[in-house]
Amino acid sequence: MKYEVNEAGPVREELWDEKTVRVHTGGFNINPNDFPRSVEYIKKGTPLAIDWATRNAKPVKTVTLAAALEADDTEVIVKKNHTFLVNEHVGNGTKAATISAIDSVDTATDKLTISAALGALPEGTVLTISTEAGDNKALLVATKLNYADVKLEGQPSVSAIYAADEVRESKLPYALTDAIKTSLTVRFLIIP
Incomplete structure:
Protein backbone atom coordinates (compact mmCIF):
# COMPACT_ATOMS: atom_id res chain seq x y z
CA MET A 1 0.00 0.00 0.00
CA LYS A 61 -4.46 42.16 16.76
CA THR A 62 -0.86 42.93 17.66
CA VAL A 63 1.97 44.68 15.88
CA THR A 64 5.68 44.89 16.68
CA LEU A 65 7.65 48.16 16.49
CA ALA A 66 10.42 47.93 13.89
CA ALA A 67 11.93 51.20 15.14
CA ALA A 68 11.91 52.99 18.49
CA LEU A 69 9.28 55.68 19.08
CA GLU A 70 10.12 59.12 20.39
CA ALA A 71 7.73 60.72 22.88
CA ASP A 72 5.86 62.80 20.26
CA ASP A 73 5.99 60.49 17.19
CA THR A 74 2.74 60.01 15.29
CA GLU A 75 4.34 57.96 12.51
CA VAL A 76 5.11 54.44 13.66
CA ILE A 77 7.32 51.97 11.77
CA VAL A 78 6.09 48.43 12.39
CA LYS A 79 6.86 44.93 11.15
CA LYS A 80 4.65 43.70 8.31
CA ASN A 81 3.10 40.75 10.09
CA HIS A 82 -0.10 42.43 11.30
CA THR A 83 -3.76 42.70 10.30
CA PHE A 84 -4.56 46.23 11.45
CA LEU A 85 -6.95 48.40 9.42
CA VAL A 86 -7.34 52.17 9.08
CA ASN A 87 -9.68 53.57 11.78
CA GLU A 88 -8.80 50.85 14.28
CA HIS A 89 -7.18 51.81 17.57
CA VAL A 90 -3.72 50.68 18.62
CA GLY A 91 -2.32 51.00 22.12
CA ASN A 92 0.36 50.07 24.61
CA GLY A 93 -1.85 49.62 27.69
CA THR A 94 -1.38 53.23 28.81
CA LYS A 95 -2.43 55.17 25.72
CA ALA A 96 -4.22 54.32 22.50
CA ALA A 97 -4.51 56.18 19.20
CA THR A 98 -6.54 55.80 16.00
CA ILE A 99 -4.77 54.61 12.85
CA SER A 100 -5.42 57.15 10.08
CA ALA A 101 -3.17 55.62 7.40
CA ILE A 102 -1.14 52.49 6.71
CA ASP A 103 1.64 52.81 4.14
CA SER A 104 4.00 50.13 2.89
CA VAL A 105 7.52 51.34 3.53
CA ASP A 106 9.32 48.28 2.16
CA THR A 107 8.94 44.49 2.11
CA ALA A 108 9.55 44.17 5.87
CA THR A 109 7.82 47.21 7.40
CA ASP A 110 4.72 49.41 7.28
CA LYS A 111 4.26 52.97 8.49
CA LEU A 112 1.19 53.60 10.64
CA THR A 113 0.05 57.20 10.97
CA ILE A 114 -1.75 57.58 14.30
CA SER A 115 -3.95 60.31 15.76
CA ALA A 116 -1.85 60.90 18.90
CA ALA A 117 1.60 60.01 20.20
CA LEU A 118 1.90 56.91 22.39
CA GLY A 119 5.07 58.10 24.13
CA ALA A 120 8.64 56.85 23.93
CA LEU A 121 8.78 53.09 23.29
CA PRO A 122 11.76 50.89 22.37
CA GLU A 123 12.07 48.88 19.18
CA GLY A 124 10.47 45.46 19.59
CA THR A 125 7.57 46.71 21.75
CA VAL A 126 4.34 44.91 20.90
CA LEU A 127 1.25 47.10 20.55
CA THR A 128 -2.30 45.73 20.75
CA ILE A 129 -5.71 46.64 19.35
CA SER A 130 -7.65 48.88 21.72
CA THR A 131 -11.38 49.37 22.17
CA GLU A 132 -11.02 53.14 21.69
CA ALA A 133 -8.45 55.93 21.51
CA GLY A 134 -7.27 57.97 24.51
CA ASP A 135 -5.52 57.56 27.85
CA ASN A 136 -6.09 54.41 29.92
CA LYS A 137 -8.37 52.78 27.34
CA ALA A 138 -8.91 49.05 27.52
CA LEU A 139 -7.07 46.76 25.15
CA LEU A 140 -9.04 43.93 23.61
Missing part, protein backbone atom coordinates in the same frame (compact mmCIF):
# COMPACT_ATOMS: atom_id res chain seq x y z
CA LYS A 2 1.34 3.42 -0.94
CA TYR A 3 0.40 6.60 0.86
CA GLU A 4 0.62 9.64 -1.37
CA VAL A 5 -0.17 13.26 -0.58
CA ASN A 6 -1.54 15.15 -3.57
CA GLU A 7 -2.52 18.32 -1.77
CA ALA A 8 -0.10 21.21 -2.21
CA GLY A 9 0.57 23.54 0.66
CA PRO A 10 3.11 24.69 3.19
CA VAL A 11 4.61 22.30 5.68
CA ARG A 12 3.07 23.20 9.01
CA GLU A 13 5.18 23.56 12.10
CA GLU A 14 3.66 22.35 15.33
CA LEU A 15 2.47 25.37 17.33
CA TRP A 16 1.61 23.40 20.46
CA ASP A 17 1.45 19.86 21.78
CA GLU A 18 -1.55 18.60 19.77
CA LYS A 19 -2.28 15.82 22.29
CA THR A 20 -3.04 18.38 25.01
CA VAL A 21 -5.31 20.73 23.03
CA ARG A 22 -8.78 21.42 24.42
CA VAL A 23 -11.25 22.95 21.95
CA HIS A 24 -14.63 24.50 22.79
CA THR A 25 -17.63 22.65 21.36
CA GLY A 26 -19.21 24.52 18.48
CA GLY A 27 -17.76 27.39 16.53
CA PHE A 28 -17.63 31.15 16.88
CA ASN A 29 -18.58 33.51 14.05
CA ILE A 30 -15.86 35.84 12.86
CA ASN A 31 -16.31 38.88 10.64
CA PRO A 32 -14.18 38.95 7.46
CA ASN A 33 -14.34 42.78 7.64
CA ASP A 34 -12.05 42.62 10.71
CA PHE A 35 -9.20 41.72 8.33
CA PRO A 36 -7.52 43.46 5.39
CA ARG A 37 -8.77 42.31 1.97
CA SER A 38 -5.35 40.82 1.27
CA VAL A 39 -5.80 38.27 4.10
CA GLU A 40 -7.21 34.98 2.80
CA TYR A 41 -6.98 32.92 5.99
CA ILE A 42 -7.36 33.48 9.70
CA LYS A 43 -4.16 31.86 10.87
CA LYS A 44 -3.96 29.00 13.32
CA GLY A 45 -2.83 30.42 16.67
CA THR A 46 -4.41 33.87 16.21
CA PRO A 47 -5.38 35.27 19.65
CA LEU A 48 -9.17 35.63 19.96
CA ALA A 49 -11.61 37.55 22.15
CA ILE A 50 -14.83 35.58 22.56
CA ASP A 51 -18.33 36.96 23.19
CA TRP A 52 -20.26 34.04 24.67
CA ALA A 53 -23.67 35.73 24.39
CA THR A 54 -23.42 36.18 20.61
CA ARG A 55 -20.95 33.34 19.87
CA ASN A 56 -18.78 35.86 18.02
CA ALA A 57 -14.98 36.04 17.99
CA LYS A 58 -12.74 39.01 17.28
CA PRO A 59 -9.05 38.80 16.47
CA VAL A 60 -6.83 40.37 19.11
CA VAL A 141 -8.45 40.85 25.79
CA ALA A 142 -7.52 37.49 24.26
CA THR A 143 -8.78 34.46 26.15
CA LYS A 144 -8.47 31.81 23.41
CA LEU A 145 -6.36 30.86 20.39
CA ASN A 146 -7.67 29.94 16.94
CA TYR A 147 -7.51 26.16 16.45
CA ALA A 148 -6.87 25.96 12.68
CA ASP A 149 -6.41 28.04 9.54
CA VAL A 150 -9.85 29.26 8.41
CA LYS A 151 -10.57 30.60 4.93
CA LEU A 152 -12.17 34.05 4.98
CA GLU A 153 -15.13 33.46 2.70
CA GLY A 154 -18.88 33.43 3.16
CA GLN A 155 -19.68 33.45 6.86
CA PRO A 156 -16.56 31.96 8.46
CA SER A 157 -16.41 30.54 11.94
CA VAL A 158 -13.46 29.56 14.08
CA SER A 159 -12.90 26.92 16.73
CA ALA A 160 -11.35 28.25 19.92
CA ILE A 161 -8.71 26.51 22.00
CA TYR A 162 -9.09 27.02 25.74
CA ALA A 163 -6.04 25.00 26.83
CA ALA A 164 -2.80 23.62 25.37
CA ASP A 165 0.64 22.62 26.60
CA GLU A 166 3.93 23.77 25.12
CA VAL A 167 2.54 26.65 23.05
CA ARG A 168 5.60 27.76 21.10
CA GLU A 169 5.45 31.54 21.22
CA SER A 170 8.10 31.94 18.50
CA LYS A 171 5.98 29.85 16.10
CA LEU A 172 2.69 31.72 16.61
CA PRO A 173 1.59 33.92 13.69
CA TYR A 174 1.46 37.13 15.76
CA ALA A 175 3.45 38.48 18.70
CA LEU A 176 1.96 38.18 22.18
CA THR A 177 2.10 40.86 24.84
CA ASP A 178 2.52 40.05 28.53
CA ALA A 179 -1.13 41.10 28.99
CA ILE A 180 -2.27 38.54 26.39
CA LYS A 181 -0.19 35.81 28.05
CA THR A 182 -1.81 36.71 31.38
CA SER A 183 -5.33 36.73 29.90
CA LEU A 184 -4.78 33.29 28.32
CA THR A 185 -4.13 32.10 31.90
CA VAL A 186 -2.21 29.06 33.08
CA ARG A 187 -4.35 26.82 30.87
CA PHE A 188 -1.77 27.64 28.18
CA LEU A 189 1.81 26.63 28.91
CA ILE A 190 3.68 29.16 26.75
CA ILE A 191 7.32 28.44 25.95
CA PRO A 192 9.78 30.40 23.74
Whole structure:
Protein backbone atom coordinates (compact mmCIF):
# COMPACT_ATOMS: atom_id res chain seq x y z
CA MET A 1 0.00 0.00 0.00
CA LYS A 2 1.34 3.42 -0.94
CA TYR A 3 0.40 6.60 0.86
CA GLU A 4 0.62 9.64 -1.37
CA VAL A 5 -0.17 13.26 -0.58
CA ASN A 6 -1.54 15.15 -3.57
CA GLU A 7 -2.52 18.32 -1.77
CA ALA A 8 -0.10 21.21 -2.21
CA GLY A 9 0.57 23.54 0.66
CA PRO A 10 3.11 24.69 3.19
CA VAL A 11 4.61 22.30 5.68
CA ARG A 12 3.07 23.20 9.01
CA GLU A 13 5.18 23.56 12.10
CA GLU A 14 3.66 22.35 15.33
CA LEU A 15 2.47 25.37 17.33
CA TRP A 16 1.61 23.40 20.46
CA ASP A 17 1.45 19.86 21.78
CA GLU A 18 -1.55 18.60 19.77
CA LYS A 19 -2.28 15.82 22.29
CA THR A 20 -3.04 18.38 25.01
CA VAL A 21 -5.31 20.73 23.03
CA ARG A 22 -8.78 21.42 24.42
CA VAL A 23 -11.25 22.95 21.95
CA HIS A 24 -14.63 24.50 22.79
CA THR A 25 -17.63 22.65 21.36
CA GLY A 26 -19.21 24.52 18.48
CA GLY A 27 -17.76 27.39 16.53
CA PHE A 28 -17.63 31.15 16.88
CA ASN A 29 -18.58 33.51 14.05
CA ILE A 30 -15.86 35.84 12.86
CA ASN A 31 -16.31 38.88 10.64
CA PRO A 32 -14.18 38.95 7.46
CA ASN A 33 -14.34 42.78 7.64
CA ASP A 34 -12.05 42.62 10.71
CA PHE A 35 -9.20 41.72 8.33
CA PRO A 36 -7.52 43.46 5.39
CA ARG A 37 -8.77 42.31 1.97
CA SER A 38 -5.35 40.82 1.27
CA VAL A 39 -5.80 38.27 4.10
CA GLU A 40 -7.21 34.98 2.80
CA TYR A 41 -6.98 32.92 5.99
CA ILE A 42 -7.36 33.48 9.70
CA LYS A 43 -4.16 31.86 10.87
CA LYS A 44 -3.96 29.00 13.32
CA GLY A 45 -2.83 30.42 16.67
CA THR A 46 -4.41 33.87 16.21
CA PRO A 47 -5.38 35.27 19.65
CA LEU A 48 -9.17 35.63 19.96
CA ALA A 49 -11.61 37.55 22.15
CA ILE A 50 -14.83 35.58 22.56
CA ASP A 51 -18.33 36.96 23.19
CA TRP A 52 -20.26 34.04 24.67
CA ALA A 53 -23.67 35.73 24.39
CA THR A 54 -23.42 36.18 20.61
CA ARG A 55 -20.95 33.34 19.87
CA ASN A 56 -18.78 35.86 18.02
CA ALA A 57 -14.98 36.04 17.99
CA LYS A 58 -12.74 39.01 17.28
CA PRO A 59 -9.05 38.80 16.47
CA VAL A 60 -6.83 40.37 19.11
CA LYS A 61 -4.46 42.16 16.76
CA THR A 62 -0.86 42.93 17.66
CA VAL A 63 1.97 44.68 15.88
CA THR A 64 5.68 44.89 16.68
CA LEU A 65 7.65 48.16 16.49
CA ALA A 66 10.42 47.93 13.89
CA ALA A 67 11.93 51.20 15.14
CA ALA A 68 11.91 52.99 18.49
CA LEU A 69 9.28 55.68 19.08
CA GLU A 70 10.12 59.12 20.39
CA ALA A 71 7.73 60.72 22.88
CA ASP A 72 5.86 62.80 20.26
CA ASP A 73 5.99 60.49 17.19
CA THR A 74 2.74 60.01 15.29
CA GLU A 75 4.34 57.96 12.51
CA VAL A 76 5.11 54.44 13.66
CA ILE A 77 7.32 51.97 11.77
CA VAL A 78 6.09 48.43 12.39
CA LYS A 79 6.86 44.93 11.15
CA LYS A 80 4.65 43.70 8.31
CA ASN A 81 3.10 40.75 10.09
CA HIS A 82 -0.10 42.43 11.30
CA THR A 83 -3.76 42.70 10.30
CA PHE A 84 -4.56 46.23 11.45
CA LEU A 85 -6.95 48.40 9.42
CA VAL A 86 -7.34 52.17 9.08
CA ASN A 87 -9.68 53.57 11.78
CA GLU A 88 -8.80 50.85 14.28
CA HIS A 89 -7.18 51.81 17.57
CA VAL A 90 -3.72 50.68 18.62
CA GLY A 91 -2.32 51.00 22.12
CA ASN A 92 0.36 50.07 24.61
CA GLY A 93 -1.85 49.62 27.69
CA THR A 94 -1.38 53.23 28.81
CA LYS A 95 -2.43 55.17 25.72
CA ALA A 96 -4.22 54.32 22.50
CA ALA A 97 -4.51 56.18 19.20
CA THR A 98 -6.54 55.80 16.00
CA ILE A 99 -4.77 54.61 12.85
CA SER A 100 -5.42 57.15 10.08
CA ALA A 101 -3.17 55.62 7.40
CA ILE A 102 -1.14 52.49 6.71
CA ASP A 103 1.64 52.81 4.14
CA SER A 104 4.00 50.13 2.89
CA VAL A 105 7.52 51.34 3.53
CA ASP A 106 9.32 48.28 2.16
CA THR A 107 8.94 44.49 2.11
CA ALA A 108 9.55 44.17 5.87
CA THR A 109 7.82 47.21 7.40
CA ASP A 110 4.72 49.41 7.28
CA LYS A 111 4.26 52.97 8.49
CA LEU A 112 1.19 53.60 10.64
CA THR A 113 0.05 57.20 10.97
CA ILE A 114 -1.75 57.58 14.30
CA SER A 115 -3.95 60.31 15.76
CA ALA A 116 -1.85 60.90 18.90
CA ALA A 117 1.60 60.01 20.20
CA LEU A 118 1.90 56.91 22.39
CA GLY A 119 5.07 58.10 24.13
CA ALA A 120 8.64 56.85 23.93
CA LEU A 121 8.78 53.09 23.29
CA PRO A 122 11.76 50.89 22.37
CA GLU A 123 12.07 48.88 19.18
CA GLY A 124 10.47 45.46 19.59
CA THR A 125 7.57 46.71 21.75
CA VAL A 126 4.34 44.91 20.90
CA LEU A 127 1.25 47.10 20.55
CA THR A 128 -2.30 45.73 20.75
CA ILE A 129 -5.71 46.64 19.35
CA SER A 130 -7.65 48.88 21.72
CA THR A 131 -11.38 49.37 22.17
CA GLU A 132 -11.02 53.14 21.69
CA ALA A 133 -8.45 55.93 21.51
CA GLY A 134 -7.27 57.97 24.51
CA ASP A 135 -5.52 57.56 27.85
CA ASN A 136 -6.09 54.41 29.92
CA LYS A 137 -8.37 52.78 27.34
CA ALA A 138 -8.91 49.05 27.52
CA LEU A 139 -7.07 46.76 25.15
CA LEU A 140 -9.04 43.93 23.61
CA VAL A 141 -8.45 40.85 25.79
CA ALA A 142 -7.52 37.49 24.26
CA THR A 143 -8.78 34.46 26.15
CA LYS A 144 -8.47 31.81 23.41
CA LEU A 145 -6.36 30.86 20.39
CA ASN A 146 -7.67 29.94 16.94
CA TYR A 147 -7.51 26.16 16.45
CA ALA A 148 -6.87 25.96 12.68
CA ASP A 149 -6.41 28.04 9.54
CA VAL A 150 -9.85 29.26 8.41
CA LYS A 151 -10.57 30.60 4.93
CA LEU A 152 -12.17 34.05 4.98
CA GLU A 153 -15.13 33.46 2.70
CA GLY A 154 -18.88 33.43 3.16
CA GLN A 155 -19.68 33.45 6.86
CA PRO A 156 -16.56 31.96 8.46
CA SER A 157 -16.41 30.54 11.94
CA VAL A 158 -13.46 29.56 14.08
CA SER A 159 -12.90 26.92 16.73
CA ALA A 160 -11.35 28.25 19.92
CA ILE A 161 -8.71 26.51 22.00
CA TYR A 162 -9.09 27.02 25.74
CA ALA A 163 -6.04 25.00 26.83
CA ALA A 164 -2.80 23.62 25.37
CA ASP A 165 0.64 22.62 26.60
CA GLU A 166 3.93 23.77 25.12
CA VAL A 167 2.54 26.65 23.05
CA ARG A 168 5.60 27.76 21.10
CA GLU A 169 5.45 31.54 21.22
CA SER A 170 8.10 31.94 18.50
CA LYS A 171 5.98 29.85 16.10
CA LEU A 172 2.69 31.72 16.61
CA PRO A 173 1.59 33.92 13.69
CA TYR A 174 1.46 37.13 15.76
CA ALA A 175 3.45 38.48 18.70
CA LEU A 176 1.96 38.18 22.18
CA THR A 177 2.10 40.86 24.84
CA ASP A 178 2.52 40.05 28.53
CA ALA A 179 -1.13 41.10 28.99
CA ILE A 180 -2.27 38.54 26.39
CA LYS A 181 -0.19 35.81 28.05
CA THR A 182 -1.81 36.71 31.38
CA SER A 183 -5.33 36.73 29.90
CA LEU A 184 -4.78 33.29 28.32
CA THR A 185 -4.13 32.10 31.90
CA VAL A 186 -2.21 29.06 33.08
CA ARG A 187 -4.35 26.82 30.87
CA PHE A 188 -1.77 27.64 28.18
CA LEU A 189 1.81 26.63 28.91
CA ILE A 190 3.68 29.16 26.75
CA ILE A 191 7.32 28.44 25.95
CA PRO A 192 9.78 30.40 23.74
